[in-house]
Every structure is written in structure tokens, then in C-alpha cells.
Amino acid sequence: MSEIDEIKNRVDVVDLISEYIQLKQAGTNWKGLCPFHTEKTPSFMVSKDKQFWHCFGCSEGGDIFTFLQKIEHLDFPEALRILAQKAGVQLKTYDPKIESVKNRLIDINTLAKKFWHKILLESKSAKKARQYLEGRGVAPSTIETFALGYAPNDWDTTSQFLKKKGFNDKEIFLSGLSVKKDKGSGFYDRFRGRIMFPIEDTHGSTIGFSGRTLEGDIKEAKYINTPQTQIYDKSLTLYNFHRAKDFIKQADNVVIVEGQMDVIAAHQAGTKNVVASSGTAFNLKDYQLMKLDRLTKNITFAFDADSAGQAAANRGVALALGFGFNVNIIVLPTGKDPDECIQKDIDGWKKAVAQAGSFIEYFYNKVVGSLDPNDIQSKKQAEIELVPVLNLIPPGLERTHWVQKVAHALNYPEAELREALKKYAKGHSSEGSQPKPASNKSSPEKTIAEQISDRIIGVAISFPDQLGYIIDHVPPELIRGEVNQDLYKELILYYTEASKIDTQTLLERLKKFESTVNVLILLAGDLASDADSRLVLNELNQLIYRLQKQHYTQLLIDIQRRISAAESRGDNEALESLSREFNILTKQMQQLDSQ
Structure with missing residues (x-):
């Protein structure tokens, strides 16, 4: 078994994705709001059985590796490393194709963290640092939890240690742990004589540091941080x-x-x-x-x-x-x-x-608590401080309540306060606006008939014992979507030729459509695999009705368009023929609705 397969066996896709979004069980699958595009109705589905995920809104999908790469903006080697750690799998080989520069920088930071932590716990040079942390009430267990450390107050002790472990000057510099000398060549340690706070990413990998000085009277900054690097962006x-x-x-x-x-x-x-x-x-x-x-x-x-x-x-x-x-x-x-x-x-x-109280209560109590109701300047200052806060409340009942309360506290006409709020809002229209996430390119939006066809074929593949019923009630011309049509033809051939109908032989027959089949099975996943046949049949009847209704509706729209064209050119013969077609279709639709 390859290392990748072993990781897939140990890291469950539902558990991984649940670390990022809330999932709810839907039949044999799980669903939630897609983290890759904005939506109000969940269209993000996860299959525990197939260890696969797919969003029917933006068409993104894949396995644990593709999910982690996309949500954390990682390349494959980074995702491989993180998931290997999560799975407890030791990656045996590292070559340039596997080990990325970013992973190398994480190794440097991790080693520095361990080096500084050991110095804090054991070195005489770190005595002052230990006393400082003890004076701040930091327990030994907390020092361990946060892996706090101490960087020696020397120009190159950390760099020399890292070079002995196989890293070069350039790598140490790129990790943010050293600084180029102003004069001449060479580097010196960025962090010296400081208590070190490791900074980790979402998965606990060390990507940077913040270092606090122990000297209260020097001109250096109290805290210095890792600069922007390939792995650290504050x-x-x-x-x-x-x-x-x-x-x-x-x-x-x-x-x-x-x-x-x-x-x-x-x-x-x-x-x-x-x-x-x-x-x-x-x-x-x-x-x-x-x-x-x-x-x-x-x-x-x-x-x-x-x-x-x-x-x-x-x-x-x-x-x-x-x-x-x-x-x-x-x-x-x-x-x-x-x-x-x-x-x-x-x-x-x-x-x-x-x-903890609401933000508006906090600011209101803070401002009104220091207000002198008899001093006009005090009231003006209160207005200056509270109007921006009122502007943060969305228009509605809550804003009205607080406008009235503030107006009463200031003994100020409510209408004038609303006018001041209106003027402020005009000049600060972008305040509090939400940054828009990067847009995702998605495939063209599917028609309703294509979506219903997806669902019908998904049910057919998931419940092959219903194939005969589906084929009897769904003519191939009703199925929409080129891939769906090819799949449906293959299903009909399978049903006609197979001596035995079962899921395993069906999936082998559809091997060339594997990625599409996985998505369609996921779409039908809200029907449990052991669902009662009556429940499945009821679902199919509703889908078939909707597909037929869509078919007739589209035909009627097409005939109406042709009737308008015939009227424009004065073609009475075509009008008569089209009217008959229209009446026949209308009756068929009425019969469909009465069933």
C-alpha cells in the first residue's frame, strides 16, 4: 500500500471537512454550506462511504487532499505532509518532487522552536526568562502547551545550530530567522535575548514567531515578529x-x-x-x-x-x-x-x-456613563462617539430602539439624531462592509431538467433493482445533459444484456464514467442504501412527474414562440397546425397533473 493510500485509509473525509464547516447527516451522506462559494441552501455533499466530496453549486469536488489544498491554498506536498502528520504516517522519502520549499521552511521553524524551548527549560542563560514567566503566572504545563522558548542573546547561536542540522544560510534567511548584515556579507540571528512565542498554522505547523524582550529600558521594540515569508502571512x-x-x-x-x-x-x-x-x-x-x-x-x-x-x-x-x-x-x-x-x-x-454584552450596550454605557447632561460640549462629544456605532446596526427595530435611547440620553430630538446618522452613513458607506472572497469559476448553471436528470440517474445507479421501472417510464429523449444521456444509454444496455442486476457489476460497466458516477451517487445519498423500496419508488415517481412537466412546459414555450413567428409572417396554415399541437400538449399536461 502506498503512503498516500495509507493516509486516505486513516483520515476520514467527513472528520477532516468537519474541522472547517458544519456538516449534517443526510441519508448515507453529509451536507453543509459550501466553503468555496456563497450560498444559503446547502449544496456541499460528502460521502463517507466513498471518501469523496462535491459541491453541486460550484462544481468543486475531490478527496481529502484536494479539499485541504483548496481550503488552505496549499500545493500537494504541503497537503501530503499535513495529512501524513494527522494520520500518523511517516513519509519515508523526500525528494525535490515531494518536499517543497515551504515544507523545508516549516522544518527550520519547528527545529528552532524545539531548540529555544529546550534552552528555556534547561539553560542558565534563560534564568531571567523563566523568572519573568513565573512572575506573570505562567504555569510549567502552559509553557509546554504553547512550546514557549528563549532565544540566546548571541548574534549567531541559532543560525549555527540550524546549519549543523543541515540547513543553509539562504534557507534560514527565507524562514525569517536571520537578517542580512548591513555591511559586508553574511547574516545574524533576528531573535536574540527574547522569550519566543511560536506561531502555528491551522494544523499546528510552526510558521513563525513573536519574540518579547526582557529589557524594559532599551530602544528596541518590545515585540518583534517573523516578517512576511512563503509560509507566514500575519x-x-x-x-x-x-x-x-x-x-x-x-x-x-x-x-x-x-x-x-x-x-x-x-x-x-x-x-x-x-x-x-x-x-x-x-x-x-x-x-x-x-x-x-x-x-x-x-x-x-x-x-x-x-x-x-x-x-x-x-x-x-x-x-x-x-x-x-x-x-x-x-x-x-x-x-x-x-x-x-x-x-x-x-x-x-x-x-x-x-x-459579555452586545457591542452597542458596551459603547452606550461607556459614553453615557461619562456624559455631563448639562454640558453642551459633553453632549456633542457623545454624539460624535455614538453616531458611528449606531451606523453599524443594520436598519430595523434594533437600530430604532437605540436611536431613541441615545436621543433620550442626550436630550436631543430624535429626528435630528437620525439626520446626523444619515449624513454620517453617506460619508462612510463602505464601513463594516464585508470583503468579497475570491470568486470561483463554476460550470454553467444547469437547467431544472438537467438537475432532475442527474437525480434520476443517481437513484438508478444507487438502486439498480429499480432500473426496469425507470426505463419503462423515462424515454431517453427526456433525459437532459450530454453525459447523462450517454450514461442512460449505457444503463439501458446493461439492463438489457445483464443476466444478473447488482451494484457491483453495474459500477464495473460504468467504469469509464467513474468521476461522474461518484457525483451522481452522492446526489442520491439522502436515500439510505437500505431504504424501503416504496420510499425509493415514491421518490422516482415525483422525479419522473417533474421531468415530464419540464418537458411539456418547454415544448409549450417552443410552440408559443413558433406561433408568434407564424403570426408575424401571416402563415395561417402553420398557425392552424401549431394550434392543434398546442391543444394536444395542453391536454397531456392536464392528464399528467390529474394522475
Whole structure:
């Protein structure tokens, strides 16, 4: 058995896809909203039996490898590596065709993570780092969970270690771990004398780092991060996402904080559905919210109490609302950020998370709480702060409620507040709008008759004992779609020639149509394989009726068009003939409806 086949045997397609979207069982198959195009009615189907997925809306489909490649924008070697890790399969061979540059960079980052983690735990040079983490209340188990480390305060210790392990200067530089010297040739370590926070992708592969200095009085930045590389893009990354995603699904909610220490403190305090925004504050250029949208429609922000944190909260709320999330805000009972709050009052933090209120309540209470009702400047400032927030609420009952409440609090005419809101909305029409995902090229939309034909042939292949009934009631000319017509002819030949009718011999006969057959079986998957024959027959009768109705309707439309043409050219003989055809078809349709 090949390594790829072994991985396919160990990684279930339903389990893998369920990590990204919510699936519900439909007969023998599973279905959900397609992650590759926008839709309101689920058309994304997954077959557990065949380990295959297909979307009937955008025509995308494939196996575990194609799904992971498409949803994570990976090439095949990257997907192979990730799924091998998930399956516990050791890939024996790595050559240039198998091992991509990106995988090589991940290896470098993974090795650096282990190197720095060992130094933090064992080296005398990391004593200050250990004391710092202990002072911040970080437990040894949490240090292990997040693989925290310490980068030695030397110019090339990390690079020399990596080179001894077989990596060269160029690879180390491309991974973001070294910097080119300003003068002369050569490189030096990017991270020196810092506590290291590994940053992982969706699957837990190490793709970058954030390093915090231990010196409070130096001119260097408190945090420095891995720059943009082939494997790390901060606008696509959420810190702790791979650990939190299952907890996010369970809680149907995600808690978003600003920094790594906030995440670590919250996780240690029991808030496991927590991520950080990697310092990007959810600007419109990234797709972090799209990753969360697959898991939940509920977001709870816990930003820092300073002005920068409040500004980030405003931007984050606007973007989240634009994606259609329900947005709540955690009001910290103490401390300047979640980490400090948890250190001082862990029970207060837990209570604040449980009692998080809607974003509008948060901003209303914050502004009105500091309002001086007798000071006109105070009221003007309150209007300036609250009108943008009101603009984030979609028009409707909720917005009306809050406009009335704000007008009352400011002792301000409601009509004038609405006018101010209208003017603001005109000048900020794009605020909170949702970034449009990249459009997918899909095959031309199928006609209703083609969709019904798909379903009929799917049922015929899934339940070959019904072939005789289908052939007796569905003339070949009613089947629509070129491939469907070829398949139906093959089904008729099989039924006529076969001495024994069963699924195995039928599928062997249809081997040349294998990819199409898999999709059509998936389409009929809501009928369980052991479904009662009466249930299958009832489904077939409804499909045949709909197909015949579509056939007659199309014929009538065609005759009406020909009648109009005959009238235009004054062809009375053609008109008489077409009228007779029209009457016959109308009667046939009436008979069909009365059956």
C-alpha cells in the first residue's frame, strides 16, 4: 500500500471537512454550506462511504487532499505532509518532487522552536526568562502547551545550530530567522535575548514567531515578529487557532484578544476558545474572520483598556458585523488587558466572559456613563462617539430602539439624531462592509431538467433493482445533459444484456464514467442504501412527474414562440397546425397533473 493510500485509509473525509464547516447527516451522506462559494441552501455533499466530496453549486469536488489544498491554498506536498502528520504516517522519502520549499521552511521553524524551548527549560542563560514567566503566572504545563522558548542573546547561536542540522544560510534567511548584515556579507540571528512565542498554522505547523524582550529600558521594540515569508502571512494568521478551533465549535463562540500573553493567560484560566489577531486588528486586507466564520457566528472581543485597544475594538466590531457575526464585548473588571485582569482577579475574568454584552450596550454605557447632561460640549462629544456605532446596526427595530435611547440620553430630538446618522452613513458607506472572497469559476448553471436528470440517474445507479421501472417510464429523449444521456444509454444496455442486476457489476460497466458516477451517487445519498423500496419508488415517481412537466412546459414555450413567428409572417396554415399541437400538449399536461 502506498503512503498516500495509507493516509486516505486513516483520515476520514467527513472528520477532516468537519474541522472547517458544519456538516449534517443526510441519508448515507453529509451536507453543509459550501466553503468555496456563497450560498444559503446547502449544496456541499460528502460521502463517507466513498471518501469523496462535491459541491453541486460550484462544481468543486475531490478527496481529502484536494479539499485541504483548496481550503488552505496549499500545493500537494504541503497537503501530503499535513495529512501524513494527522494520520500518523511517516513519509519515508523526500525528494525535490515531494518536499517543497515551504515544507523545508516549516522544518527550520519547528527545529528552532524545539531548540529555544529546550534552552528555556534547561539553560542558565534563560534564568531571567523563566523568572519573568513565573512572575506573570505562567504555569510549567502552559509553557509546554504553547512550546514557549528563549532565544540566546548571541548574534549567531541559532543560525549555527540550524546549519549543523543541515540547513543553509539562504534557507534560514527565507524562514525569517536571520537578517542580512548591513555591511559586508553574511547574516545574524533576528531573535536574540527574547522569550519566543511560536506561531502555528491551522494544523499546528510552526510558521513563525513573536519574540518579547526582557529589557524594559532599551530602544528596541518590545515585540518583534517573523516578517512576511512563503509560509507566514500575519493577515492570514490567528494566534492559537489550531488549539482553539474545536473549543470554538463547542462553545459556538470565539473570544478575541490582542496579544499572545492575553491568549496564554485566558487559555490557562479555562477560556480555551480564545485567539489573538496577530497585531493586525482585522484590517480589510486579511481573511482572519473568514476562518472563524466556518466555525461560529458569534464573536466576543476583549481588547485592551487603552485608547489603542479601543480603536482596535471599533475596527474589529465594524468588520465582524460586516461579516454577519453577532458581536459581544467583554468589560474587564480590573487591569489594563485580559492578562493583567486574570492575574489580579481570575474569577472576575470568568464572570466578565460569561456576562459579555452586545457591542452597542458596551459603547452606550461607556459614553453615557461619562456624559455631563448639562454640558453642551459633553453632549456633542457623545454624539460624535455614538453616531458611528449606531451606523453599524443594520436598519430595523434594533437600530430604532437605540436611536431613541441615545436621543433620550442626550436630550436631543430624535429626528435630528437620525439626520446626523444619515449624513454620517453617506460619508462612510463602505464601513463594516464585508470583503468579497475570491470568486470561483463554476460550470454553467444547469437547467431544472438537467438537475432532475442527474437525480434520476443517481437513484438508478444507487438502486439498480429499480432500473426496469425507470426505463419503462423515462424515454431517453427526456433525459437532459450530454453525459447523462450517454450514461442512460449505457444503463439501458446493461439492463438489457445483464443476466444478473447488482451494484457491483453495474459500477464495473460504468467504469469509464467513474468521476461522474461518484457525483451522481452522492446526489442520491439522502436515500439510505437500505431504504424501503416504496420510499425509493415514491421518490422516482415525483422525479419522473417533474421531468415530464419540464418537458411539456418547454415544448409549450417552443410552440408559443413558433406561433408568434407564424403570426408575424401571416402563415395561417402553420398557425392552424401549431394550434392543434398546442391543444394536444395542453391536454397531456392536464392528464399528467390529474394522475
